[in-house]
Amino acid sequence: MNETKPELNNDEVARYSRHLIMPEVGMDGQLKLKSASVLCIGAGGLGSPVAMYLAAAGVGRIGIVDFDVVDYSNLQRQVIHGTPDVGRSKIDSARDRLNAINPEVTVETHDVALSSENALELLANYDVIVDGTDNFPTRYLVNDACVILGKPNVYGSIFRFEGQASVFATKDGPCYRCLYPEPPPPGLVPSCAEGGVLGILPGVVGTIQATEAVKLIIGVGEPLVNRFMIYDALRMKFRELKLRKDPECPVCGETPTVTELIDYEQFCGITATVDDVSLEALDTTVKDLKTRIDGKDEVLVLDVREPQEFQICRIPGSTLIPLNDLPQRLAELEGYKDMVVHCKSGIRSAKAVKLLHEAGFSSAKNLRGGILAWIDEIDPSLPKY
């Protein structure tokens, strides 16, 4: 918090009047917001509503960490960015939008990937941290850094049409590791890029996060501490589960074993294994595949994406068997001498190739870069998604 006591100018009084006349906020609460600082990790689906509402609410200093560039596929849910922003850095686009919403607040942009090297220094400079990341290593990194620094971590997470929210790492409350001591092994849980997400969902979860951040700053109401909110948009249901601080938690427990930041990629098992390296030998390129198709080679092009993705674009002559169905449908592949397996970007198809080799289909090769590489290098007329 700032040392000088802040005041509101006349423009700010007019701007925040609906807060000021409310006893729960009032002048005291609004001044607390003005002297507060919040760091949004990620300017994406969750970060968009969080940063926009916090700016509108008058949080004095808002930091944004992101290193990504705005893409067309972001616009369906990342409402802080607009169509003209495609191709710009997300932090530049977000800064402009926040300045337009409220020029009274200071926006600080951090064009970095959050890492064990920079996290403590970055987070230390803010009162509240809002986690809007999309991957397990960063989630555990943000959690541990928040516990070490004693900063509340306003957590939100989304998948398809289901969201989760909670407030972790407050003085007496649990942390993310109390709830989930370990991350899932890579590949067992699909990401948003693989599984999709209803565009409005981060709007609901992000506004819950923004609400909790504002409540923490003003010190009103009952924070979402010791509670885990689950929102199902399809059934339009909110459920609340009880959380407890785990006395044996390795980070926030009575005798913590993690007292400094660790290698989170390794913790989440994302470093390359021998398996991955040997899989690389099974790669093939889109140029190679095109030559073989043109030469009327008898090669089966196996598409392991979902039917919805197949509808958007496909490699001519390809056969669709979604990765999840593959184990039950191996019989359909009997008799094919050669096969090239592809998905959107090459991750699911690598799993499929591994599975096929284990099942005895030793000719199966993985199309490096997936259909995205095919579109880039062979047929740019196809739509990208």
Added chain:
Amino acid sequence: MANDVLIPTPLRVYADKQDVVQVEGNTVGELLQNLTVKYSDLKKHLYNEDGRLRSFVNIYLNDDDIRYLDKEATVVKDGDTISIVPSVAGGWDE
């Protein structure tokens, strides 16, 4: 007696796309065993190779984490709801 088991979105693909499944069992452990007999693909997502519940999947009896009750031996009563709550990473996009 059968109880409702709420299947989370990421696991519905392994349970015939259903969000609620009715399963019988006297304890949470029995009930989950019966669930994975009914939907065998769920098994590797709930249990590790040693047959223990995975640490990124939490099981709730109504709104309580079974880790703070009697774990898998927690007795299930008529009308109780079991929730499977896995960790989900999503937020922005890759």
